[in-house]
Amino acid sequence: MIALFVIDMQNAYFEAPELAAQQERLVSSCNRLLEAFTSNGHKALLVGTEHERDKSTWTLNMLDDDQGFIFRGSKQAEAVPGLATDGLPQLNKTRDSAFIGTNLLSRLRNWGADEVVLAGVSTHNCIAQTGADAFAHNIRVTYAQDAMASEDNKDAADMLRILSTTYRQNVQSSDEILERLRR
Numbered sequence: 001m002i003a004l005f006v007i008d009m010q011n012a013y014f015e016a017p018e019l020a021a022q023q024e025r026l027v028s029s030c031n032r033l034l035e036a037f038t039s040n041g042h043k044a045l046l047v048g049t050e051h052e053r054d055k056s057t058w059t060l061n062m063l064d065d066d067q068g069f070i071f072r073g074s075k076q077a078e079a080v081p082g083l084a085t086d087g088l089p090q091l092n093k094t095r096d097s098a099f100i101g102t103n104l105l106s107r108l109r110n111w112g113a114d115e116v117v118l119a120g121v122s123t124h125n126c127i128a129q130t131g132a133d134a135f136a137h138n139i140r141v142t143y144a145q146d147a148m149a150s151e152d153n154k155d156a157a158d159m160l161r162i163l164s165t166t167y168r169q170n171v172q173s174s175d176e177i178l179e180r181l182r183r
Contacts, residue, residue, distance in 0.1 A: 001042060001111055002115045003108060003115070004119065005045050006034065007047045008121050008126050009080050011075055011077070013122065019151060027081075029146050031082070031084045032178075045090070048090065048091070049092070049126070051069060059094075091104060096128075096129035108139060114140060115140040117143075117144055122151060123149065123159060123160065124156045124158070131163055132163065135163075141167070142171070142172055143169065143170065144174055145160075
């Protein structure tokens with residue numbers, strides 16, 4: 001079983017001009033993957049970041065700056081317009097990795113998933129950290145290259161090079177991933 005994680009496709013991240021310019025392409029690419037996964041009997045999960053206003057979930061840099069981000073129930077925390085979210089399970093996280101402080105590993109075990117495809121934002125942060133932690137749990141990872149984006153293309157390319165070389169994680173186009181689902 002292969003599971004798809006669509007990570008942090010939330011309004012807050014697309015406030016950055018680098019990501020805003022790619023929003024339409026990303027929504028379309030993520031929706032294409034979501035449709036294919038769900039219609040072919042594979043699992044899909046919407047992973048998002050949400051913090052509490054009381055600072056109890058804030059990261060070190062948020063605490064250092066005394067400035068929170070993506071508060072539960074805010075417009076920033078909502079999925080970007082057009083993302084196909086209806087009926088899909090969701091996972092909220094407070095750290096870059098979707099594995100930290102969540103029940104993600106249990107969900108994957110319950111689904112019988114031994115591989116995850118990662119899409120969304122940001123390649124060099126939340127996607128990369130989730131992929132590295134998947135490796136630590138002996139879960140194979142494929143990065144959906146055309147369904148990911150980052151505010152920093154150089155950092156994103158460096159992270160994907162390291163993850164694909166050191167952890168032997170695949171970087172594939174959506175077309176290549178969808179072809180594997182049809183087999």
